[in-house]
Amino acid sequence: xxxxxxxxxxxxxxxxxxxxxxxxxxxxxxxxxxxxxxxxxxxxxxxxxxxxxxxxxxxxxxxxxxxxxxxxxxxxxxxxxxxxxxxxxxxxxxxxxxxxxxxxxxxxxxxx
Amino acid sequence: xxxxxxxxxxxxxxxxxxxxxxxxxxxxxxxxxxxxxxxxxxxxxxxxxxxxxxxxxxxxxxxxxxxxxxxxxxxxxxxxxxxxxxxxxxxxxxxxxxxxxxxxxxxxxx
Numbered sequence: 001x002x003x004x005x006x007x008x009x010x011x012x013x014x015x016x017x018x019x020x021x022x023x024x025x026x027x028x029x030x031x032x033x034x035x036x037x038x039x040x041x042x043x044x045x046x047x048x049x050x051x052x053x054x055x056x057x058x059x060x061x062x063x064x065x066x067x068x069x070x071x072x073x074x075x076x077x078x079x080x081x082x083x084x085x086x087x088x089x090x091x092x093x094x095x096x097x098x099x100x101x102x103x104x105x106x107x108x109x110x111x112x
Numbered sequence: 113x114x115x116x117x118x119x120x121x122x123x124x125x126x127x128x129x130x131x132x133x134x135x136x137x138x139x140x141x142x143x144x145x146x147x148x149x150x151x152x153x154x155x156x157x158x159x160x161x162x163x164x165x166x167x168x169x170x171x172x173x174x175x176x177x178x179x180x181x182x183x184x185x186x187x188x189x190x191x192x193x194x195x196x197x198x199x200x201x202x203x204x205x206x207x208x209x210x211x212x213x214x215x216x217x218x219x220x221x222x
Contacts, residue, residue, distance in 0.1 A: 004155075031208065042214040043156070043200065056208060091155055093210075100146065101210060103155035 002026065004104035006092050012110045013082055021077045021107045025094030032075050033101060034067060038088040046090075049075060082111045115139050118201055118213025127222050131188035133199050135213045138182065141205035145177050147186045148200040150215070156200055160186065191220045 005024045013019050025032050034046040045059040049069045057067070064083075069075040079086055087110050093101040118135040125131055133147075143164055148156035160175040162168045162184075168175045174187040184203075188195055201213040 033209070035210075040214075043202075043210070043212040045209040045211075048208050050208075059209070100158055100161050102158060103148075105155045108153075 004092055004094050004102055006090075006104040006107050008107060009105065010108045010110075012112065014112055015084060016081055018078065018080045019082055019109065021079075021090050021109070023075045023077070023092030023094075023104060025073065025075070025092070026102060027073075029094035029096050029102075030072065031095045031097075031101075032069060033093040033095075034075070034077050035091045035093065035103075036088045037091055037106070043091065046077070079109075082109075084111050087111045115211045116201065116203060116213045118216060120214040120216060122217040122219065124219045124221060125191055127191060127193060127220055129191050129220075131186075131191050131195065131218055131220075133186045133188075133201075133216050133218075135184050135201035135203075136182055137184075137203060137211070139203075139205055139211070140179075140182070142203040142211070143179075143206065144204040145175070145184050146202040146204075146210070147173075147175055148202060150198045150200060152197075159199075188218075191218075193220045193222050196220050 007022045032049040035043045048056040064080045067077045089106040091106045093103045095101045116137045145162045147160040149159045150156045165179040172189045176185040198215045198217045200215040202210040
């Protein structure tokens with residue numbers, strides 16, 4: 001079956017621009033997660049959705065970062081006024097329960 | 113101290129050797145333990161999942177969890193060049209977020 005998909009796969013933007021990253025979870029998965037993977041930092045949790053609500057957004061690094069999920073399915077992560085330190089791979093994952101999370105291929109963001 | 117420690121040093125082994133990877137953790141609430149494999153420029157792929165202490169075997173892969181020592185391991189037997197990837201340990205204590213180690217890059221030399 002179809003896995004988690006993310007778009008775009010690569011994004012190059014200029015410092016100060018806004019970007020939107022999209023995630024399509026596995027059909028039927030109620031939980032959705034965003035992580036960031038930076039060189040030397042490992043995977044860093046950003047935000048968790050259960051359905052359309054976000055009970056845990058404690059990992060968002062600043063108020064420039066926001067995310068929403070509509071219809072219990074697609075999620076969008078928005079980064080406003082991008083900075084060079086935002087350059088990373090942004091990974092989305094989904095799950096049915098709280099144990100196993102299945103990851104998408106990621107969006108590679110480069111802020112010039 | 114980070115919640116999950118994984119020595120990120122690269123590991124090179126000859127084909128057919130046993131690969132041994134491990135992580136330690138500090139949060140005693142962790143009860144779900146996973147190993148992910150990540151190929152270059154791809155997302156992490158779930159490899160092994162274990163609940164609480166014990167061993168789990170799947171083909172050439174064995175995962176071990178020792179909650180008393182807060183120590184988990186992954187063994188790859190008869191390693192193949194296709195096993196060359198980064199291996200990430202991850203764990204969860206019921207708050208839905210996964211805590212990851214930094215990953216080990218494994219290279220299996222033909």
